[in-house]
Amino acid sequence: MSPAENKPRRDGASARRTRLRHLLQGWLAHHRLSAADSLARVLDHPFSSALTWLVLGIALALPAALTVALDNARALSDRWDSPAQLSLFLSGSVSADEAQALQAALRQREDIEQVVFVSRDAALAEFSALSGFADVLDTLERNPLPDVLLVTPLPGSDAVAALYAELKDDPRIAEVVLDMAWLERLNTLMQLSRRVVLALGSVLVAGVVLILGNTIRLAIESRREEIVVIKLVGGSNAFVRRPFLYTGLWYGVGGGAFAALLVAAALWFLGGPVTRLAELYQSNFRLGGLGIMGSLNLVLIGGLLGLAGAWLAVARHLRLIAPR
């Protein structure tokens, strides 16, 4: 190709690049303009905007607060998780020697940390000393208590369950008592609560989206004539949509911020009494909050829900507004 042919083509390409750059700049400029204009409109009506923020804030604060409560409950229950113990009540037919042999065998196992043998005589002595029924117990003809092996497994609840299943079937052992049952109940209850929070959260989140959708619908209605004019002079759907999406974003972000504030206020309100209560139980437990990241997440979620609600409203209503 000769240079003469080449030159205009290069100019064409660079003109196209310049045009693209201009389009991009214009697009960015309109985003800036839409964002600023939408924010100005939201702030122009401080009372009604604050009301919308508050409604969204409350709707978002409820699931957020429940999540925080669950996190605290889990933090509390984790402290009770480790000292699980198996009490092996040996059959009456098992002699002291056999019991010693079983203890030695269990000690060899890798998933067991400690095995303590409590003979029936020692148990009776301890019981009579602690219970204050010594006189009554003395009248018994024979010791009703069995020999007991107290087994402390290595931490990790899987090992405990497996150990329980294995020892339960040992003929030398009359009964295995696992002190985990109530913990399992607690864990199941926690799982149930998480489900409830999830369900409640989903409903409230749907509510947030619908509230925002309606707010944006009203905003669209009030600017119907403007939309018609913009469409008449060549504004695309994306152009018309943009300011409303930003309006939704600002409402959502404000609602998320309000929610974070509400949760923080509730924690501040409850923090003192909870700490005092924990001290009465000799615990150094402190109520945990959302934290900075959690609060930012809440604001982010609010913003995303705002966008979603606005998108919903815009998709439904903007198409119907056309020049007549």
Added chain:
Amino acid sequence: MITFDRVSKRYAEGHEALSEISVDIRQDEMVFLTGHSGAGKSTLLRLIMLIERPTRGQVIVDGVNLAKVGERGIPRHRRNIGVVFQNHQLLFDRNVFDNVALPLVIAGYEHREIGRRVRAALDKVGLLSKERALPVTLSGGEQQRVGIARAVVARPRILLADEPTGNLDPLLSAEIMQLFEAFSQVGVTVLIASHDLALISRLRHRILTLRNGRLVGAGS
């Protein structure tokens, strides 16, 4: 520049607004479209702007067959056409500058360029001093001139006007028409719908007359 080839427009309720319209408007022309109200003037303009589509026939604008322009192409098509409305269609919560700037903002012009072009357009219609004014504070004639400035600010190749002098007194109307002639002289195709026969017959341009949706005495 604008070609109608046997175009008919029938509305859903059976009323035929335009029948078998064929007309050709050249690029450097300024053409009046007249006829009693309901004769189809507005419908014809709406077909050019793609607010409506013909039932039969083809409309070709600036070499583009409008039947081939899809819904997504409509905004781009409208950006090539400046339109002046009888009721101005101004945004009353924005000042004159922002109203005129709207087509440029839509087209994505950069800030400085917008300022330059808006002032040039306002200067042309003699409203440079009112750029910060709100439309409600302007007279009817001034509002119409804001509408014209907005129509021409993006330098479209075609300028349409629907009864641009409808609410104005004869003196103001004549001034507005002079503005349109000025744009025609710099190569803009101008099509003006008007029923003010006294005014348009004084100006020496082609006149298309619509009667019951049909073109009579096609051009002079």
